[in-house]
Amino acid sequence: MDFDVCIVGAGPAGLSAAIRFKQRCEEEGKDLSVCVVEKGAEVGAHILSGNVLETRALDELLPNWKEEGAPVTVEAKEDRFFMLTKKRAWRMPTPRQMHNKGNYVISLSQLTRWLGEKAEALGVEIYPGFAASEVLHSSRGEVTGIATNDFGRAKDGSRRDTFTHGIRLHAKATLFAEGCRGSLSEGLMKRFDLRKDADPQTYALGFKEVWEVSPEKHKPGRVWHTIGYPLDSSTYGGSFLYHMEDNKVALGFVVALDYRDPYLNPYQEFQRWKAHPKIAQLLEGGSVLQYGARTLNEGGLQSIPKLTFPGGALIGCSAGFLNVPKIKGTHTAMKSGMLAAEAAFTALSASAEASTSGSAAVNLDAYETALRDSWVWEELEREKNIRPGFKLGLWGGLANAALETYLLRGKAWSLHHRHPDHEALRPAAEFSPKEYPSPDGKVTFPLSLSLYRSGTNHDHNQPSHLKLRNPRIPAVVNLPIYAGPESRYCPAGVYEYVADENGRQQLQINAQNCLHCKACDIKDPTQNIQWTVPEGGGGPAYTVT
Structure with a gap:
């Protein structure tokens, strides 16, 4: 199938691109085609975010979004920022970046999903x-x-009766x-050496639940x-707690993936946070509607x-436009x-072959120039030194954040991320196991129950989309040196060590x-795990997240 533009991913960035492209076609009377492919079973199924939306990009894209029924109705009204100790919650001044007047929960x-409807109304083909x-x-x-994945391959790679070839777009x-x-x-990024002049990306793993609480x-x-x-x-890490509509509360916990202790279990830290008296008093008597987890840049x-690069570009979180101190990335992605x-x-439009199938790929360098001249770049430059400042620890990071926020504003120098997150993990012998x-069963839950609430599902009889570059590495490196960290950092219980017929512990991948979430692709200490896409339609089924 041939298109003028193909977009991979029906998230806010991809759909905003599709909508804006068709808007320009209408403005200029051009008949150009655009398609969006989405691995989720439906648009929005894989979208997870603790979200207070800054509407700046939405205002530019669809100025009449209120009149057109966008699901953006709950205005942010009260900002509070707390330092938690084991039993107490100390209210602190809310950082300037976290002031949410004019934003929406x-x-x-x-x-x-609503953006998907708008895109299709303009003639975008979404798959x-x-x-x-x-x-x-x-x-x-x-x-x-x-090209899209084949359907109907069995676990061993053979063709089942339902086999269908993937599509080349x-x-x-x-x-x-x-x-x-x-x-x-x-x-x-590797093929075109796109990271040549950039720091390594650093990530966090975010957990989220949506609760229905007492009115x-x-x-x-x-x-x-x-x-x-x-x-x-x-x-490094923290939490959010946002009151939505209809007695719903979105809450989440974020752990930076540059942590050192292989015994740290991010999911269990999330449970400990919920059990804190300040949080538990809100949740007691309520019920969980949905659970999910996702990494973030x-x-x-x-x-x-x-x-x-020749013929294409990275947009949204594929490139990494999250404003970490503001805890917002939807507006920059859009x-x-x-x-x-x-x-x-x-x-x-400038190409004489614009409407001819199979014509040469176009150059999109103007996009990078425009982005560097936009408010996105200005915003990220202002905040650039706050997250790397937390390499100094919590208190050093807070001091640096105050200095950057109120005085330097990113103008004096640049702090850098020197190493990818997997290099931060230290041998288990340097730490003690955590209990x-x-x-x-009321506020905290076993992982199996949380996983059920995510709605995740994959056909069991398909090739595993989680590949080990060397199947021997987990048993000879990860387990003896790092105490099998993949069994703890995964928020879905995908990885576990089980005894084989000889009693030796081997990694089992569920x-x-x-x-x-991609945490395994990021945090595996030997970079032996490769995340690839499964058959389309598999994975979580988020609705209220």
């Missing part, structure tokens, strides 16, 4: 349930589109909006953030790679998609549990 999954598994290249090395411009740690995007405890628009307990002062400006769409439209409390 939303479900990003619902907003993404949910199709996982992009391969980048297509011309003989000159240009990106010329993508050819395009003159291909935009990659896969989200954080996208598998194709990572391959493109008397619900305060629509209330926004809380916490730092401190249960993490130690050398581990934390590198900021210094870790943004080169964005373009704007990046819009700017890439503008560049693609201009390049295609975590048993779940109480790929059907996968939440597509």
